Amino acid sequence: MVLSTEDIMQISLDLVGWDEVPADSGIHVRADAVETALVGIDLESPEIQLAEREGYDLVLAHHPPGGDPRVNFAPVLDRQVEFMTAHGVPEERAEAAVADLRSRMEHAGHSANYRHDPSIAEHLDQPYMNVHLAPDEIGRRRFREVADELADDATVGEFADALDEIPEIEEALTDAELRLGHRDNDLGEVAIHHAAGTNGGSEVASAYFDNGVDTVLYIHIGSGDTATLQEEYGGEGTNLVVTGHIASDAIGVNEFIDALEAEGLECDTVSGCDIGR
Ligand SMILES: [Fe+2]
Numbered sequence: 001m002v003l004s005t006e007d008i009m010q011i012s013l014d015l016v017g018w019d020e021v022p023a024d025s026g027i028h029v030r031a032d033a034v035e036t037a038l039v040g041i042d043l044e045s046p047e048i049q050l051a052e053r054e055g056y057d058l059v060l061a062h063h064p065p066g067g068d069p070r071v072n073f074a075p076v077l078d079r080q081v082e083f084m085t086a087h088g089v090p091e092e093r094a095e096a097a098v099a100d101l102r103s104r105m106e107h108a109g110h111s112a113n114y115r116h117d118p119s120i121a122e123h124l125d126q127p128y129m130n131v132h133l134a135p136d137e138i139g140r141r142r143f144r145e146v147a148d149e150l151a152d153d154a155t156v157g158e159f160a161d162a163l164d165e166i167p168e169i170e171e172a173l174t175d176a177e178l179r180l181g182h183r184d185n186d187l188g189e190v191a192i193h194h195a196a197g198t199n200g201g202s203e204v205a206s207a208y209f210d211n212g213v214d215t216v217l218y219i220h221i222g223s224g225d226t227a228t229l230q231e232e233y234g235g236e237g238t239n240l241v242v243t244g245h246i247a248s249d250a251i252g253v254n255e256f257i258d259a260l261e262a263e264g265l266e267c268d269t270v271s272g273c274d275i276g277r
Pocket residue numbers: 062132136249
């Protein structure tokens with residue numbers, strides 16, 4: 001079967017059982033017949049030119065480079081609130097924890113040159129799309145499985161070690177890091193806070209900790225947020241595990257690539273999607 005860009009988007013949705021294209025994913029230049037794709041976490045103007053020069057039918061990126069997925073990214077942050085309330089964080093506290101992030105993402109989308117990369121693809125007639133939330137959801141479910149498979153009295157160290165055995169994390173230069181807490185702390189209740197647009201920073205982690213969650217998993221966090229959490233909680237019974245940004249993104253995208261290859265699409269991987277393949 002020859003895939004269109006819309007078919008490729010649909011395959012990503014089918015992998016997680018969703019009906020609607022998330023706000024952070026989109027087709028910037030569409031195509032009817034895609035047989036070869038250059039796939040990467042970040043594929044922008046230089047890589048679009050590379051793909052065009054080398055004759056790829058499609059440039060398939062993970063992170064939203066422009067267009068609607070960049071400008072109107074903020075709605076995917078609703079999942080931050082969903083994840084928190086599922087762990088017993090009161091709705092009001094969850095909304096408050098994510099208010100600043102919503103504002104920052106909305107401002108960033110509003111100020112970005114959202115035309116930059118898509119306009120280069122249009123100029124070259126190079127089909128171009130990005131698929132963000134669905135692969136991240138695949139990664140989130142994988143992390144959940146790893147947590148659920150551990151014994152009830154597991155430690156955070158054992159959790160980090162089990163995460164390090166995921167092939168992408170094992171192969172990557174980055175390891176699962178404990179930004180808050182000690183390896184021999186009880187793992188306790190684990191919130192997998194991934195596939196919600198971006199990490200929730202110190203405020204979302206605090207909302208979890210203040211409502212009975214012992215361990216939070218992010219795929220990345222800034223040093224300022226780590227410092228804030230260290231100061232507030234000091235690691236006594238509260239834990240933050242960070243799995244590594246690109247290795248973690250590669251987990252979901254790799255499963256997506258496998259599904260595309262099963263449909264006959266030939267994929268070459270760069271920019272982080274080459275990890276674990
Ligand atoms: Fe991601």
